[in-house]
Amino acid sequence: MIFKKRTFHGTEPERSTADHPAELERRVAHSLAVTPGLDAADVTVVCKGNTIMLAGHVATKAEVARAEESARLIEGVAEVINRIEAPAAT
Numbered sequence: 001m002i003f004k005k006r007t008f009h010g011t012e013p014e015r016s017t018a019d020h021p022a023e024l025e026r027r028v029a030h031s032l033a034v035t036p037g038l039d040a041a042d043v044t045v046v047c048k049g050n051t052i053m054l055a056g057h058v059a060t061k062a063e064v065a066r067a068e069e070s071a072r073l074i075e076g077v078a079e080v081i082n083r084i085e086a087p088a089a090t
Helices: 019-036 060-074
Strands: 044-050 052-056 079-085
Touching: 019 044, 019 060, 044 079, 052 060, 060 079
Parallel strands: 052 079
Antiparallel strands: 044 052
16 A cells, blocks of 8 residues: 655645644643653543643542643643542541
8 A cells, every 4th residue: 555645736735733622632631641640541631712621530639730730831721620639638
């Protein structure tokens, strides 16, 4: 099978995914996945415009704060709504 590079009249098509909410959502989710000291397996990321909503469960309150900070550091995020829950300290 032969794969050819996609072109449009000899030039590569323009792709503007940087402003797309799905791309922002993907970048935030990736950031959460690679943040040290954070197990974000049960965290969901939803993007509406430039607002990110985090929801789910983590093990500690420190992880809740780490997740929010990680999301805020992503370029293009204007606001973070944090609905992540952690067990109450006993």
